[in-house]
Amino acid sequence: MSVVAGRPGDGVAGAFAAAPPSLRDRLLEAAVQVMTTDGWGRVTMARLADHAGVSRQTVYNEIGTKNDLAEAMVMRELDRFLDGVAQSFDAHPDDLIAAIRDSAQRVLEYAEDNALLHAVVSATHGADTELLPLLTTHSEYLLEGAKLVIRERVAAYDVQLPPQRLDASIDMVVRVVLSHVMQPSADPARTADDIAWIAMRVLG
Known part of the structure; x- marks a missing residue:
């Protein structure tokens, strides 16, 4: 577990704001947004690829299977x-x-x-x-x-x-x-x- 520097009370999310998100973080964030608005069944690798502007194969290479995505x-x-x-x-x-x-x-x-x-x-x-x-x-x-x-x-x-x-x-x-x-x-x-x-x- 890594500890990220931040001021007390700023919240955890704020501590991550300074660093630009990686492709993996962008894909995970997109997956969370789709799941919480449309349900897990609507989360697909193709949809995540469109969101991130990459190919579906790139999503598979970065994340793995849909089960790997849920775990991540x-x-x-x-x-x-x-x-x-x-x-x-x-x-x-x-x-x-x-x-x-x-x-x-x-x-x-x-x-x-x-x-x-x-x-x-x-x-x-x-x-x-x-x-x-x-x-x-x-x-x-x-x-x-x-x-x-x-x-x-x-x-x-x-x-x-x-x-x-x-x-x-x-x-x-x-x-x-x-x-x-x-x-x-x-x-x-x-x-x-x-x-x-x-x-x-x-x-x-």
Whole structure:
């Protein structure tokens, strides 16, 4: 997993804006747009080729099969999600609660209007049953990946909790954030403040 530099609160998508998109990124972005507007069944290599101004063979060479395309789309969103968490902890090396607040806000801002990420979190995507096994598998990867990133970063802070209680606390925070990805109850900043308050009480 690569960590992309960015200011706290800018959101993960903004951190990618400076670099011109590669052909692969352009194809994946086009695939996400088609899937979220027309459904997975309307995503074809020919349509992606037209969007990028390349031949269909070039799309196959760059992406592979349609199953490879689905995998690449999902993994890109998950990597960006986890990169955002890592960025927030990098920005607050001496304040764990601030790191949690920033990562929650960053993730929630990135998740707004991100239909693919919502599909992964819920492991559903309407009637696109072809994608369900992939989404179900990667929803577990997202949960475990987020907990792993936070667990590794929390080790650098002075948290006076036994390992079992710390793991339970991390699990709780991650699940609360993901629940707000699926069903927001307030704007990202306010929700992040609430999550940080809970984390402060739990982590002491």
